[in-house]
Amino acid sequence: MxxxxxxxxxxxxxxxxxxxxxxxxxxxxxxxxxxxxxxxxxxxxxxxxxxxxxxxxxxxxxxxxxxxxxxxxxxxxxxxxxxxxxxxxxxxxxxxxxxxxxxxxxxxxxxxxxxxxxxxxxxxxxxxxxxxxxxxxxxxxxxxxxxxxxxxxxxxxxxxxxxxxxxxxxxxxxxxxxxxxxxxxxxxxxxxxxxxxxxxxxHGRVKDLALGMSELDTVYTDSIDGQGTRFLKTERVLAMDQSMSVFEALRSIPKVKRALRLTWLEVLAAGLRAGPDIRKALGQAQIAGDTYEGLNSGDYELGIVPGGQIVGAINEExxxxxxxxxxxxxxxxILRSRADDTLEDAMERRNAVEPRAASR
Ligand SMILES: Cc1cc2nc3c(=O)[nH]c(=O)nc-3n(C[C@H](O)[C@H](O)[C@H](O)COP(=O)(O)O)c2cc1C
Structure with missing residues (x-):
């Protein structure tokens, strides 16, 4: 194409x-x-x-x-x-x-x-x-x-x-x-x-979770780093959405340190550089740290996993x-069959794509 x-x-x-x-x-x-x-x-x-x-x-x-x-x-x-x-x-x-x-x-x-x-x-x-x-x-x-x-x-x-x-x-x-x-x-x-x-x-465990999800199984929230972000709907994301606090973000710092392979000195320097934007920086750091934990260890009870609504249409790896x-x-x-159709035929056939195309 x-x-x-x-x-x-x-x-x-x-x-x-x-x-x-x-x-x-x-x-x-x-x-x-x-x-x-x-x-x-x-x-x-x-x-x-x-x-x-x-x-x-x-x-x-x-x-x-x-x-x-x-x-x-x-x-x-x-x-x-x-x-x-x-x-x-x-x-x-x-x-x-x-x-x-x-x-x-x-x-x-x-x-x-x-x-x-x-x-x-x-x-x-x-x-x-x-x-x-x-x-x-x-x-x-x-x-x-x-x-x-x-x-x-x-x-x-x-x-x-x-x-x-x-x-x-x-x-x-x-x-x-x-x-x-x-x-x-x-x-x-x-x-x-x-x-x-x-x-x-x-991680295979995250893939299995996602492949079984519906189009309703994501959460869109701006309560983590202040910007709208969509995640797979897990207990952890729902809890963060309701009660994301500076304390929660601080608790994620060891995960961030592991995920980005930083020394404690580098973590401290990044915090100082953020200055008044520290709340947002902590949120971004938390997304990085928790996403790493979720994707790498497959432990989505502890980490988080970004994912879109199309997850509901995907059921095979x-x-x-x-x-x-x-x-x-x-x-x-699909485009060719529509182009060759009369309007009436196209309307009649509008759902008639092959099952393979429709199931994914
Ligand atoms: C697991 C995951 C991680 C992502 N990480 C980033 C990222 O680091 N930077 C970025 O700009 N977008 C990131 N995105 C967003 C994607 O770039 C893209 O906008 C999105 O996946 C498109 O929507 P879809 O998931 O419905 O295909 C991420 C998305 C997913 C699913």
Whole structure:
């Protein structure tokens, strides 16, 4: 399937793997890129040295294009971005902010910038500052998402900008890709679906929990770091949603220290640097620490796991190759059959996609 996104990013299929902390690691990224999509390495929870190692590891596993996510609100974001630029990573995805110097230096070696946005104002701003494409993320998304739903925000932004849009938040199969294209997007980014793939490092216990969940089994809360974030619905998340306190956040510090491999001195220095923003920094640290605990040990009673509403439509652990090839072929079939239909036929056949496409 060809779109401006496949052309601009020099990939075969318009499908990205979202830069998910602790999940979008070299093995998953390379599997997605080898399947003709584009994997985005998650760097938010890595040190600059680990970023370099990860980029080199991806290059050992694939010769296809790949990218990396820089979550700008994290402490190490700028240092990590410098490493990505030195390594000339083909695609840089900036989220939770925008940095003109990253755009300038990425363009200098011919790389492309994708900016993650959740509303039209930020989309205009990213376009005017040089983004080559937008990942427009709706309310359904796992992790940090926007207030507006994908159905509303994707067509609004696709119509309001000239650069291509990649739809994110609630996309996990061929129907989703076909719908995204009808809404004006030129590709999709999958988080939750690929986090539940065979190549994902997510703990088996968490995968089993997620594969049994319904579309109602997520919680969207801003009570942890002050920004709306969607998690799989577990006892722990429900308790945090109701009573997230500074005390709770402080209790997470040892987990953060383990997750980010910090010394106590570095923890203290980060706390001092945060100054008056300490409450927010503690919340972010808590998300990092508890997500690590949840994903790594599989102990979701102690940790937390970001996840989107599409979890309700995913009931099988498949390989990235299978997910991507079936998504593209199902979407092509749906779009072709609609194009050939008369309006009456199309309305009559509107639910008649093959069961395989509908069940995932
Ligand atoms: C387990 C997990 C971890 C995530 N970590 C990050 C992250 O570190 N930085 C970021 O910008 N987005 C993160 N996200 C959000 C994704 O980038 C993406 O917006 C979202 O997964 C798309 O929605 P979907 O889950 O419905 O596919 C995460 C999502 C999940 C499911």
């Amino acid at each position: 060809k779109t401006r996104i496949t052309e601009r990013l020099e990939i075969e299929n318009p499908i990205l793997c979202a830069g998910m902390g602790f999940v979008a690691v070299p093995e998953l990224i390379a599997a997605v890129s080898n399947a003709g999509g584009l994997g985005l390495l998650a760097t938010a929870v890595l040190t600059p040295d680990e970023v370099r190692e990860s980029v080199r590891e991806i290059r050992k596993r694939t010769d296809k294009p790949f990218g990396a996510n820089v979550t700008l609100q994290f402490e190490t974001a700028e240092d990590n971005a410098r490493v990505l630029l030195e390594e000339r990573v083909p695609v840089i995805n900036v989220s939770l902010g925008f940095s003109p110097w990253i755009v300038e230096q990425t363009h200098a070696y011919g790389g492309k910038i994708l900016s993650t946005v959740t509303n039209l104002r930020h989309a205009h701003s990213a376009q005017s500052k040089g983004a080559d494409g937008l990942i427009v993320t709706g309310h359904e998304a796992g992790g940090h998402g926007g207030d507006a739903t994908s159905l509303v925000v994707i067509p609004l932004i696709a119509e309001g900008v000239d650069i291509p849009v990649i739809a994110a938040g609630g996309f996990g199969d061929g129907r989703g890709l076909a719908a995204a294209i009808v809404l004006g997007a030129e590709g999709i980014s999958m988080g939750t679906r690929l986090a539940l793939s065979k190549e994902s490092p997510m 498949l390989s990235c190759e299978q997910i991507i090839s079936e998504t593209v072929s199902d979407a092509e079939r």
